Amino acid sequence: MKLLAIESVRKVYRSTxxxxxxxxLDGVSLMIERGECFGLVGESGSGKSTLSRLILNLEAPSSGxxxxxxxxxxxxxxxxxxxxxxxMQIVFQDPYASLNPRMTVHDLVxxxxxxxxxxxYRDRGRRTVRVGELLGTVGLKPEHMWRYPHEFSGGQRxxxxxxxxxxxxxxxxxxxxxxxxxxxxxQAQILNMLLELQTRLGLTYLFISHDLGxxxxxxxxxxxxxxxRIVEEGPVGQVFSAPKSDYARTLISASPELALQALLxx
Amino acid sequence: xxxxxxxxxxxxxxxxAARFEAWRRAFYRFSGSRLSVIGLGICVFLVLVAIFGExxxxxxxxxxxxxxxxxxxxxxxxxxxxxxxxxxxDVFTLVVAGxxxxxxxxxxxxxxxxxxxxxxxGIAGYYGGWTDDLIMRLTDLxxxxxxxxxxxxxxxxxxxxxxxxxxxxxxxxxxxxARLVRGEVLSKKxxxxxxxARALGASHARLIWRHIVPNVLGAIVIKMxxxxxxxxxxxxxxxxxxxxxxxxxxxxxxxxxxxxxxxxEFWWTAVFPGLAIFLAVFGFNLLGDxxxxxxxxxxxx
Numbered sequence: 001m002k003l004l005a006i007e008s009v010r011k012v013y014r015s016t017x018x019x020x021x022x023x024x025l026d027g028v029s030l031m032i033e034r035g036e037c038f039g040l041v042g043e044s045g046s047g048k049s050t051l052s053r054l055i056l057n058l059e060a061p062s063s064g065x066x067x068x069x070x071x072x073x074x075x076x077x078x079x080x081x082x083x084x085x086x087x088m089q090i091v092f093q094d095p096y097a098s099l100n101p102r103m104t105v106h107d108l109v110x111x112x113x114x115x116x117x118x119x120x121y122r123d124r125g126r127r128t129v130r131v132g133e134l135l136g137t138v139g140l141k142p143e144h145m146w147r148y149p150h151e152f153s154g155g156q157r158x159x160x161x162x163x164x165x166x167x168x169x170x171x172x173x174x175x176x177x178x179x180x181x182x183x184x185x186x187q188a189q190i191l192n193m194l195l196e197l198q199t200r201l202g203l204t205y206l207f208i209s210h211d212l213g214x215x216x217x218x219x220x221x222x223x224x225x226x227x228x229r230i231v232e233e234g235p236v237g238q239v240f241s242a243p244k245s246d247y248a249r250t251l252i253s254a255s256p257e258l259a260l261q262a263l264l265x266x
Numbered sequence: 267x268x269x270x271x272x273x274x275x276x277x278x279x280x281x282x283a284a285r286f287e288a289w290r291r292a293f294y295r296f297s298g299s300r301l302s303v304i305g306l307g308i309c310v311f312l313v314l315v316a317i318f319g320e321x322x323x324x325x326x327x328x329x330x331x332x333x334x335x336x337x338x339x340x341x342x343x344x345x346x347x348x349x350x351x352x353x354x355x356d357v358f359t360l361v362v363a364g365x366x367x368x369x370x371x372x373x374x375x376x377x378x379x380x381x382x383x384x385x386x387x388g389i390a391g392y393y394g395g396w397t398d399d400l401i402m403r404l405t406d407l408x409x410x411x412x413x414x415x416x417x418x419x420x421x422x423x424x425x426x427x428x429x430x431x432x433x434x435x436x437x438x439x440x441x442x443x444a445r446l447v448r449g450e451v452l453s454k455k456x457x458x459x460x461x462x463a464r465a466l467g468a469s470h471a472r473l474i475w476r477h478i479v480p481n482v483l484g485a486i487v488i489k490m491x492x493x494x495x496x497x498x499x500x501x502x503x504x505x506x507x508x509x510x511x512x513x514x515x516x517x518x519x520x521x522x523x524x525x526x527x528x529x530x531e532f533w534w535t536a537v538f539p540g541l542a543i544f545l546a547v548f549g550f551n552l553l554g555d556x557x558x559x560x561x562x563x564x565x566x567x
Contacts, residue, residue, distance in 0.1 A: 056465045085467035097458035102480040104284050111476075112466050146284035 003172060003204050004032040004055065009064030011050055011228075024050040026228040027064070034171075037198060037205040039219030039236065041212060041251070047228040048208045052174045055206070056090060057081060068172075086116045089165035093177035095157035099149040105160050106131050106145035112167040119168050134163040139193060155186035159193075166197070172204045179214060191218060212255045216240055224248050292560045302556020308549025316369045319362040328355040329363040331514030339532045349534035351525065357535055361542050364516035369546065371432055371511070372498035376490050378436035379497075383443020384486060390444065391451030392474060402448070405441035413438045414503060421509045431510030435500055439493070446489055450482040457481075484561030492554035495547030502543050518543050 011025040025047045032038045042048045053059045054066060057073045066073045068084060076084065089112075092098040099108055109131045113121035121127045132142035138159040149157055158178060165173055175194065179187040195218060198205060209215050215222055216236055223233040224247060232245045243249045297303050320329060324345075328334075334354030342349040348357035390401040408416065420434035454460065460477050468477075502519025504510040511517040513524075518539045525536035 058461065058464055082467040085465065090462070090465050092458055092462065094458060098462045100459040100463075100477050100481070103476070104281065106281065111463070111468075115466050115468050115472065146281060148284070148288060 001034045002031050003034045003069060004030070004206070005065075005067040005070075006030040006051075006055070007065040007067070009051075009054060009061045009066060011047075011054060011059070012062045023228050025054070025061070028225070028228070028230055030223055030230065030233070032172075032204060032206060033221075034204055035202060036220045037195075037207055037218055039215035039222035040206060040208045040225060041210065041215050041222060042208075042225035043210055046225045048210075048225060049176060051225075052090060052176050052206070052208060055174060056085075056088065082116075083118070086112070086119060086168045087170050088172040088174065089168070089170045090174040090176060091158070091161050091165050091178045093180050095154055095161050095181065096149075098161055099157060101149055103148075104145065105135070105147055105149065105152075108149070108160060109134055109145065109164045109167055112164060116168055130167065131163075134167055135160075137166060137197070138163045153186075154182050155190060158182060158186075158190055162190075162194070162197075166201070169201070170203070172206070174206045174208070176208045177210065178207075180209065180211065187214070194218070212240075212251065224251065296556050296560045299556055299559060301552050302559065305549050305552025305554075305556055308545060309553050312365060312369060312546055312549060315362060316365040319365060323356075323359040323362050325356040325359045328359045329514075329516060339528070339535075342534050348538040349532070351535045352528060352532075357521075357538050360516040360521055361518070361538050364518045364521055364539065365542065365546075367428070367511055367515060367517045368498050368501060368519070368543075371428065371435075371501040371517075372494055372546070374432045375435045375439055375497040375501065376493050378432065379439035379493075380443050380486055380490050382436065383440040383445075384447045384482075386440070387444035387447030388451055388474070388479075388482075391448040392455060392470075392478070398448070401444060405444050408438065408441040411438075414500060417500065417504065418507070418509060421504060426509060426512060428511055428515075431501070431504055435497065435504070439497070442493070443486070443489065446485060447482060450485050451478055454478045454481050484557075488554050488558045488561060490554075491550055491557055494550035494554075498546050498550075499543060 007029050009025055009028045010023070013022045013024055014020070028047070028051065030038070030040075040048055040051070050059075054061050055068075055073075057066075057076075060074060068088065071084075073081070073084075103111075106128065110121075110127045113119055113127045113130060121130055128145070131145050135142050135145060140156065140159050140163070144152075149160065152160065158181075162178075178194070179190050182190060191214065194205070197203060205218075207215060207219055219236050221234065222236050222239050224231050224239070224245070226247050232239055232243060232248045234244075239248060240252060243252055296306075320326070323329065325332075332355070334350070337346075337350050337354035338352060340346050340350040340354075346356050346358065348361060350356055351360070386401050386404075390398040416438040417431075417435045420437055421431050424430035424434060455478060457477075460473060463473055463477050498518070501510065502517070502522065505517045505519025506523040508520075508523065511520055513520060521539035522536055522543070525532070525539065528535050
């Protein structure tokens with residue numbers, strides 16, 4: 001069953017009327033199935049993050065269609081869109097910039113609950129209880145809810161971001177390079193936690209990364225994006241063992257870790 | 267869950283404790299600089315003098331215009347610490363009593379300018395488009411006229427009086443705040459945490475009040491404190507040229523203006539009000555610099 005359908009989406013930016021256009025996305029089509037972890041791999045500037053903004057309807061595509069659970073995002077009214085936002089959440093790459101430095105962890109994690117009163121947390125006391133639960137879920141202690149983000153390490157902040165993303169029991173999470181800013185050891189902890197949460201909570205992931213190794217580890221299916229176009233798409237095993245496009249081959253051979261694995265493979 | 271809970275050591279147990287902890291740390295950073303502590307000391311001292319000083323002056327009758335013709339131009343002594351002026355009034359009494367009007371006017375000007383500038387600058391920065399153009403052209407207009415001249419013109423048009431003078435100076439003052447706030451809002455609006463809140467479905471009100479304003483407030487407070495000294499100076503300058511505060515109400519600028527005629531032989535009539543102005547400008551600037559170290563994350567370290 002498909003959750004997200006992206007159909008020939010094009011996004012063009014131009015700063016002023018006379019300046020040249022920048023094509024960020026050029027006819028991108030993708031399907032994301034419920035319950036899977038879909039990996040999207042590309043270099044910086046390839047259009048990965050633009051795509052995530054379009055899916056969240058923070059910007060509108062120049063042309064093409066994005067349908068979430070069968071409903072076209074551009075056709076939704078404000079209230080419908082607000083309700084839909086409760087079902088999809090995002091975790092950004094930079095946990096330093098994505099948390100408001102003037103809010104406590106409690107207020108940050110409770111914010112989705114406050115924005116969406118229909119989720120059943122109108123009462124502040126219930127929100128605080130829920131925040132405590134969520135912090136436990138991501139491996140933090142409930143007592144730390146009264147601290148400010150700058151008192152945490154990068155990995156801990158990313159856990160706060162994940163707790164915040166989980167607050168409304170969403171079904172779909174966009175993970176926009178969630179571990180790229182972290183130390184390798186912390187990366188592994190966060191990745192394993194994300195995988196565990198996915199099976200436990202039945203989440204669907206769009207995992208955006210430039211790191212082939214990470215994507216290979218977490219994703220079921222993967223798409224490669226280059227200069228705003230999807231150049232290859234398929235199940236992880238297939239794309240990594242028998243890449244069809246030149247770009248995929250270049251990328252895989254450029255990754256020392258994967259090249260080594262290919263050499264050692266029987 | 268197999269993930270082990272992280273250990274952070276001590277932690278605040280409630281929202282109030284968290285706020286207290288944040289304040290304590292901010293003060294710790296602030297007190298790291300000796301100059302900012304001196305600035306804070308000067309400002310607290312001046313404010314205390316402004317509030318309570320008048321009750322303790324040695325010659326309260328001079329505050330309300332009483333004169334002592336036989337005690338004219340006495341040099342500083344044990345009975346008249348700052349000497350006496352051309353009317354035989356105790357200069358110490360006048361300087362202490364004048365602090366209330368000078369500080370109050372300075373604060374009123376900065377506060378009014380900050381409120382107007384923040385609202386207009388905030389609208390310009392957040393909504394952009396033609397409102398931005400309109401408001402920014404208005405501030406450009408102000409930049410073409412020197413502030414003091416503009417304040418003088420407005421004060422002359424409104425007529426004399428303390429309130430009119432405050433209105434006049436604030437009207438020439440708000441564009442500085444508007445520019446600052448617009449710039450800050452423009453940059454904060456693009457921050458990732460604002461985008462994250464938008465992705466959650468936050469309303470404009472929430473984005474402005476919970477995410478943007480708290481992050482801009484620091485810059486506003488810093489500018490208010492830095493401007494305080496100059497506002498007192500401007501109020502004094504207007505008093506000096508005879509617009510605004512009228513005698514017998516003591517005010518530092520007008521005290522200085524009158525004393526000008528008796529320089530240099532009766533220097534004490536001018537030097538002490540001048541020193542008071544200097545102290546206030548100096549103190550509020552030091553305080554502003556100290557606050558910047560605490561509140562402005564960009565200037566940190």
